[in-house]
Amino acid sequence: MSAPSTTILETRGLAAAYGHAQVLFGVDVTLRAGEVVALMGRNGAGKSTTLKAIMGLVPANGGTVTFEGQNVTGWQPFRISRLGLGYVPEERRIFTDLTVYENLEVGRKAAAGAPGKEPWSLDRLFAIFPNLAEMKGRRASAMSGGEQQMLTIARTLMGNPHAVLLDEPSEGLAPVIVEQMADAVLAMKAQGIAVLLSEQNLYFASAVSDRAYVIEKGAIRYEGTTEDLEDNDEVREAYLSV
Amino acid sequence: MDLSFVVIQALSGLASASALFVIASGLTIVFGVTRIVNFAHGSFYMLGAYMAVTIVPWLLQFDRSPTLFFVGVIASAMVVGILGVIMELVLLRRIYKVPELFQLLATFGVVLIVQDVVLKIWGPVDITGPRAPGMRHGIEILGQRFPAYEMFLIFVGPAVLGLLLLIMHKTRFGVLIRAATQDREMVGALGVNQAMLFTGTLFLGAFLAGLGGALQIPRLPANTGMDLSIITEAFVVTVIGGMGSVPGAFIAALIIKMLEAFGILIFPKITLVLVFLLMAVVLVVKPWGLLGKPEVASGRAVLPEGILNLKAFTRTEALVWIGLAAALLLVPVFGDTYKVKVGIEIMVFALAAFSLNLLIGNGGIVSFGHAAYFGVGAYAAGLLVTGPLKAPMELALVVAPVAGGLAAALFGYFIVRLSGIYLAMLTLAFAQITYAICFQWVEVTGGDNGVVGVWPSRWAASREVYFYVVAALSLTTILALRHLFYTPFGYTLRAARDSATRADAIGIDVKTHRWLAFIVAGAAAGLAGALYSFSKGSIDPTMISISMSIDFLMMILTGGIQTVMGPLVGTAVFHSVKDFFMPLTDFWRFFLGVSIIAIVLIFPKGIVGAIDSLRERMGRGPAPQPKPAGEAA
Numbered sequence: 001m002s003a004p005s006t007t008i009l010e011t012r013g014l015a016a017a018y019g020h021a022q023v024l025f026g027v028d029v030t031l032r033a034g035e036v037v038a039l040m041g042r043n044g045a046g047k048s049t050t051l052k053a054i055m056g057l058v059p060a061n062g063g064t065v066t067f068e069g070q071n072v073t074g075w076q077p078f079r080i081s082r083l084g085l086g087y088v089p090e091e092r093r094i095f096t097d098l099t100v101y102e103n104l105e106v107g108r109k110a111a112a113g114a115p116g117k118e119p120w121s122l123d124r125l126f127a128i129f130p131n132l133a134e135m136k137g138r139r140a141s142a143m144s145g146g147e148q149q150m151l152t153i154a155r156t157l158m159g160n161p162h163a164v165l166l167d168e169p170s171e172g173l174a175p176v177i178v179e180q181m182a183d184a185v186l187a188m189k190a191q192g193i194a195v196l197l198s199e200q201n202l203y204f205a206s207a208v209s210d211r212a213y214v215i216e217k218g219a220i221r222y223e224g225t226t227e228d229l230e231d232n233d234e235v236r237e238a239y240l241s242v
Numbered sequence: 243m244d245l246s247f248v249v250i251q252a253l254s255g256l257a258s259a260s261a262l263f264v265i266a267s268g269l270t271i272v273f274g275v276t277r278i279v280n281f282a283h284g285s286f287y288m289l290g291a292y293m294a295v296t297i298v299p300w301l302l303q304f305d306r307s308p309t310l311f312f313v314g315v316i317a318s319a320m321v322v323g324i325l326g327v328i329m330e331l332v333l334l335r336r337i338y339k340v341p342e343l344f345q346l347l348a349t350f351g352v353v354l355i356v357q358d359v360v361l362k363i364w365g366p367v368d369i370t371g372p373r374a375p376g377m378r379h380g381i382e383i384l385g386q387r388f389p390a391y392e393m394f395l396i397f398v399g400p401a402v403l404g405l406l407l408l409i410m411h412k413t414r415f416g417v418l419i420r421a422a423t424q425d426r427e428m429v430g431a432l433g434v435n436q437a438m439l440f441t442g443t444l445f446l447g448a449f450l451a452g453l454g455g456a457l458q459i460p461r462l463p464a465n466t467g468m469d470l471s472i473i474t475e476a477f478v479v480t481v482i483g484g485m486g487s488v489p490g491a492f493i494a495a496l497i498i499k500m501l502e503a504f505g506i507l508i509f510p511k512i513t514l515v516l517v518f519l520l521m522a523v524v525l526v527v528k529p530w531g532l533l534g535k536p537e538v539a540s541g542r543a544v545l546p547e548g549i550l551n552l553k554a555f556t557r558t559e560a561l562v563w564i565g566l567a568a569a570l571l572l573v574p575v576f577g578d579t580y581k582v583k584v585g586i587e588i589m590v591f592a593l594a595a596f597s598l599n600l601l602i603g604n605g606g607i608v609s610f611g612h613a614a615y616f617g618v619g620a621y622a623a624g625l626l627v628t629g630p631l632k633a634p635m636e637l638a639l640v641v642a643p644v645a646g647g648l649a650a651a652l653f654g655y656f657i658v659r660l661s662g663i664y665l666a667m668l669t670l671a672f673a674q675i676t677y678a679i680c681f682q683w684v685e686v687t688g689g690d691n692g693v694v695g696v697w698p699s700r701w702a703a704s705r706e707v708y709f710y711v712v713a714a715l716s717l718t719t720i721l722a723l724r725h726l727f728y729t730p731f732g733y734t735l736r737a738a739r740d741s742a743t744r745a746d747a748i749g750i751d752v753k754t755h756r757w758l759a760f761i762v763a764g765a766a767a768g769l770a771g772a773l774y775s776f777s778k779g780s781i782d783p784t785m786i787s788i789s790m791s792i793d794f795l796m797m798i799l800t801g802g803i804q805t806v807m808g809p810l811v812g813t814a815v816f817h818s819v820k821d822f823f824m825p826l827t828d829f830w831r832f833f834l835g836v837s838i839i840a841i842v843l844i845f846p847k848g849i850v851g852a853i854d855s856l857r858e859r860m861g862r863g864p865a866p867q868p869k870p871a872g873e874a875a
Contacts, residue, residue, distance in 0.1 A: 055431055081433035093428045095421045097535075104859045105414060108435045159433050 007083065008033045008068055008163050008194050009054070015062030015218075016053040023049045025218040029196070032162060036185060036195045038205035038226065038238060041215040043215060047198035048090055050215065051165045054196075055087045056080050083111065086161030090198075092148045094155070096141035100132055103151055104141055108157035125154045128187050146177035154183050157193075166197035170204040173227070182207050185194045199216045202240060206230055215237060246384035253383070255503030256496075257392040259459060260399025263495035264477035265472060267406060268450030268486050274423035274486030278334060279342075281349040286322050286448045290455025291464040292364050293318035295371040298459065303517070308376040319453035326448020330441050336843060338440075341606045342663050344842040347799070349794055351842070354835030360466060362829075371459025391460050398457065403492050409446075409487065419443060423486050464819040466588055470788060474674040477667050478517060482524050484534020485664070504685055513539055516680070518675050522656050523667065529660055548603040548739055549804055552728060563807070571713060574706040576728070586712050586816050590774045593716040595797040595809040596723055597766035602795075603803045604727055605759050606739030607658070608666040610765055611673025612794045614653065617786030619646040619768025621646040621680060621687065624696040624781035635699040637717070646768015647761045649676070654760030659740065659752045670788070677786040692782025696775045708715030712773050718867050719766055720810070727764070727806055735759055792838075793820075799841055802848025811850050834869060 009031040016024040024046050031037050041047050052058040054065050056077040064073045072080050081087065095103050104122065106155065126133035129150045139152060149169070156164060169185065170178045178201075185208040188195055199205040205212055206226040212223035214229070216239045222229070229235065269283045275577070329352060337345050377394055380387030410416035418439055421430045430436050454750040457469070462468075476527035479498060481491030498517055505513040529537050541710035557561065594616050601607040622645035633641075653672040660668055680687045687693065702708045727733050736754040738745040746752050775781045784790065801812020824830045841848075847855065 047543050057427060057431060077427070078435050079429045081431055087431045089428065089431070093425055095424050095428075097424055098417065098421060102421075105417050106429060106434065107432045155432065211464045 005033045005035075007031070007066075009196065010066045011050070011054060012059055012061060013061075013063035013100050014050065014053055014065060014073070016058050016060050016091060017172040018058070021240075022061075022144070023218050024053060027053075027215065027218070028220055029213055031194050031196045033194055034189065034192050035211065036189050036197070036209040039198045039215055040200065040202065040205060040212050040229070041198075042200065042240065045215045045239075046218040047215055048167050051196070051198055053169050054080075055085070057087075057166060076228075080157060081161075084160070084162035084238055086156040086159055086164040086193075088152050088156050088164060088166045088169070090171065092145075092152050094140045094143075094148050094151050099137050099139055099150060100142075101145070102137045103142040103155050104158050107155035109159045119160050120157050125157060128184065129154050146173060146180065149173060149177065149181065150184065153188075157188070161193060163194040163196070166195055168200070169197055170199065178204060200240075202230065202236070246386045247493055249384055250386050250388055250812070251503050252500070252667035253388055253396065254392060256394040256399075258503070259495045260397070261454060261568050262475060262479060263399045263492050264402050264457065265451055265454035266476045266483070266495055267402065268447035268454070270480045270483065270486055270488060270491045271406075271419065271450070272443055273480065275419055276334065276338065276440055276785075277426075277428065277663075278345045278349065279477075279485075280447070281346060281473060282329060282352040282356065283447065283451050283476060284469035284471075285353050286326060286451035287391050287455040287472050288360065288464070288466075288468040289325060289356065290318055290452030291371075291458050291462070291468060292323045292369070292455075293321050293361060293452065294456035294459045295464045296364075297321075298456075299372050302372055302375070302779075306375045308374065308621035310459060311372075315453065315456040318456040319449045322455070322668070323445045323449030323504050323849065326444040327447070328440055328449075330444035332780070333839065334440070335437065335445065338840065340846070342618045342666065343602070344846065346608075346666060347792070347795060348839050348842045350788075351835040351838035353473075354831040354838070357466065357469065358829050358832035358835075364464070366829035368463035368465040370463040373460045377460075383668045392621070395457065399492065399495070402453075403488065407703065408489050413673070415442060417438075417646065437657070453661040466764060472695075474671060478671055480531075481671065482521055482531055482665050484528075484531030486535070487531070490531055490533030493674040496652045514675055514678050517712055518672075521668075525656055525664075526659060529664070548606055549599075549727070549806060550679025552732075552806065552823060565656075566713065567717065569708075574709045575770045579705060582709050582781050584818065584821055586642045586705075586709055586777045587774070587821070588814050589712050589716040589818065590777065591794070591797060591817055592810045592813040593773075594721055594767045594770040595801075595813045596720050597763040597770070598794050599803065599806075599809045600726065600735075600763050600766075601759060602724055602798060603805075603808075604732060605735040605756060607756055609657075609763075609791075610666045610670040610788075610795070611676075611791050612763075613786050613790035614669075614670075614673035614676040615650050615764035615767035616771040616774070616790065616794075617676060617680065617783075618649040618764075619771030620775040620781050621771075622646075622695050622768065623772035624775045625686065626679035628693050628695050635697075635702065635776060638776075639769070640770030643765040643769040649768070650760045650764020654757050654764070658756040658760060662707050670791070673786065674788070674812070677783055677788075680786055681783045688782075690783060692780055694780040696779050696781055698776045708777065710775065715769065715773060719769060723762070723766060724806060729791070731755070796834075796838065796841075797848075799848055802851030802854070803834060804847060805850040805854065808848055812848060815849060 007030055011027055011029045013026040014024055015026055017161055039047050053060045054074050061075055064071055067083055067085050096178050128238050131147055132154055169181045183194055212226045212229045213220050214235060221239055222235045265287050272280050294315055297318050298311060301310045335349050345842050374391050377390040379390050380388050381393055410420055418434055422439055426436060456825040479491050481493045483494030501516050504512045505516040574582050598612045602608050619642035623642040626638045626641055628631040657665055657668050681689060703709050734750055734755050742752050797813040797816045798809045800816045801808030
């Protein structure tokens with residue numbers, strides 16, 4: 001695996017709440033350039049909220065988020081996105097009224113401060129997601145669930161991110177699509193994009209990620225390589241089994 | 243009916259539809275992206291007309307050419323577009339996250355402000371605009387003359403539709419607008435600066451409203467009533483067409499105006515009723531309108547949090563209320579005639595506001611047209627007493643709540659089928675239709691002048707005695723309504739308010755309960771209306787106007803929407819302040835508009851809400867605040 005490199009994304013003591021219900025109680029997560037890290041935990045443990053709080057979609061009410069050395073806590077999502085942090089939501093949230101091409105157009109923006117990197121073009125994306133190339137003009141509502149999932153990733157890549165938050169990529173997908181998702185994550189990694197993904201499925205996580213955090217009740221309970229996590233029955237029993 | 247007449251009628255229908263579409267398209271686009279129903283859209287339309295009657299004649303001095311005429315029209319629309327941008331920057335930007343009720347109120351505050359500003363700048367007299375050069379003649383069609391300008395208008399609508407579709411599908415701005423209409427949070431997460439998008443959208447929306455207004459000047463003098471008359475029509479078009487859908491607005495405008503054009507031939511008096519029937523049918527069959535989509539989670543509530551915990555009165559509170567009631571009852575003994583008059587009005591409005599809060603605070607049903615039931619009660623009582631029956635007051639006071647309840651039953655049947663902003667707009671539309679009927683059915687209702695001679699029975703003729711009649715009826719009704727909050731019925735309504743689907747899932751028939759609440763509230767408002775008409779001795783359409791509905795909402799908000807008794811305090815404060823200040827200033831509407839916006843921005847919990855939180859703070863000390871984000875960097 002790649003040598004330990006610079007930290008690209010870091011949260012310290014990140015706290016967030018929905019109204020009066022506190023969900024995160026101080027989450028510390030670190031993502032280094034080029035690595036894939038899984039954030040594991042059960043339903044309601046705080047995985048998605050962590051990603052949303054990093055992205056500014058849920059306001060943080062404590063702690064900090066640092067992206068590429070900048071404190072982005074409290075920033076609006078579009079500014080964080082423009083710095084080069086991509087976000088792929090859990091429920092896909094593609095624009096169903098728009099065509100595939102228009103969906104990608106919404107995501108298109110120039111790379112922020114990444115000199116020397118080739119910006120994502122439609123051609124490059126279609127090389128990774130050949131299905132999308134065939135249905136450029138199709139309305140997104142007429143796509144299958146798996147195709148929509150690919151489109152959300154492609155749409156985020158159009159924004160030339162340096163790191164991507166990927167929320168529950170394997171949830172609710174047919175096994176063959178899950179495999180494609182894993183390929184997509186590895187393709188991103190191969191392009192040098194760091195990925196922080198939330199996941200319940202340990203098999204998926206271990207197939208794609210270098211390290212893993214385990215979150216429970218809004219705080220990190222375990223941190224280690226995915227191999228160690230797979231071997232650690234105690235942690236798996238306590239925080240991941242249903 | 244010969245063919246040429248049918249053709250001419252169809253052509254005028256098309257011209258009106260075209261003009262209406264231009265305006266409604268702006269409303270629907272702004273709603274689609276910002277999710278704000280912009281009352282001030284009608285004000286933009288009016289401003290467009292006033293700008294045009296100012297700019298176009300000035301331009302035509304240089305050369306009476308069609309080109310300069312249209313340059314003037316476009317310039318007027320541009321000015322209005324810029325006003326839209328200013329409104330976005332100054333106001334809307336602060337209220338995207340607040341509950342829908344507050345958004346509606348705040349934009350209505352802008353309506354009031356613009357009304358007084360227009361009055362100040364252009365004066366109260368209608369201003370007739372120039373006719374379009376080169377289009378002053380008539381075109382001969384099957385032996386009938388049809389104005390060339392109307393013919394031109396017929397093509398404007400489709401042209402605007404085409405241009406809008408082009409913008410929506412072929413420009414990045416348009417693609418972003420369509421994406422934001424569906425999920426604006428996601429658009430933001432993809433790096434699009436929503437603020438810019440919203441500002442651009444407001445420009446486009448206000449521009450279209452201004453264009454619609456400016457195009458009217460050869461057919462209609464610019465006048466101060468244009469804003470509210472068009473906004474109802476535009477609301478109806480967007481609701482029928484589907485909010486956010488431009489093609490939907492086009493189809494809806496076409497259907498409505500053709501229905502009016504031909505309805506007038508068959509039922510000259512009831513074209514309004516036809517529009518009402520159309521809207522009712524569409525909303526029952528397709529609740530989201532012809533081309534609309536179910537509302538996506540917009541990330542903010544319809545309502546500010548309503549009444550949460552019902553506590554019984556503490557001993558002190560009970561004493562305070564008894565004391566207040568006693569003080570009120572002593573007003574005729576110690577007070578002068580003016581105080582008695584104000585006292586009567588406060589009790590009447592308190593009853594209406596209290597019944598409205600049964601719907602809003604308790605039921606989560608945001609009614610923007612409570613004046614409809616108040617007005618129906620007033621008219622029922624007034625017409626019964628003055629009409630051929632010459633019925634006594636006692637009978638009228640029995641019939642009025644029944645009439646209010648029946649009107650609420652009829653309208654409510656459709657209203658409770660919807661939710662959120664659609665529901666609010668439908669309540670408003672029904673109220674405006676009621677208003678229009680009372681305004682236009684001159685033979686029966688006296689039209690604009692209303693009917694005078696609505697006096698109480700002889701035994702209650704003195705102000706003091708009538709005061710006690712009002713006190714007895716309104717206070718007992720308020721107590722009875724208050725009791726409802728504490729019954730299982732009240733709890734059921736709150737459950738449905740907090741989650742209609744969950745209430746449904748545990749076996750509560752949400753629609754029927756809401757409908758019942760609507761009927762009860764309508765009946766109480768009807769009684770209040772009747773009491774009011776006897777105190778004034780007359781009835782007139784202002785009792786059903788939007789302003790009256792807004793006054794009721796303001797009373798609730800002033801008092802505090804989260805409290806059961808707040809509306810009473812709110813009514814007392816709001817009405818006293820209004821009654822005191824209104825004669826002192828020519829700019830009452832301006833100040834009311836500013837106060838509405840101030841309440842929404844600064845003081846959203848009202849007086850009683852503020853007292854409650856103050857007490858909570860003093861009692862328990864400040865709640866531990868989590869550390870503000872970004873501090874520990």
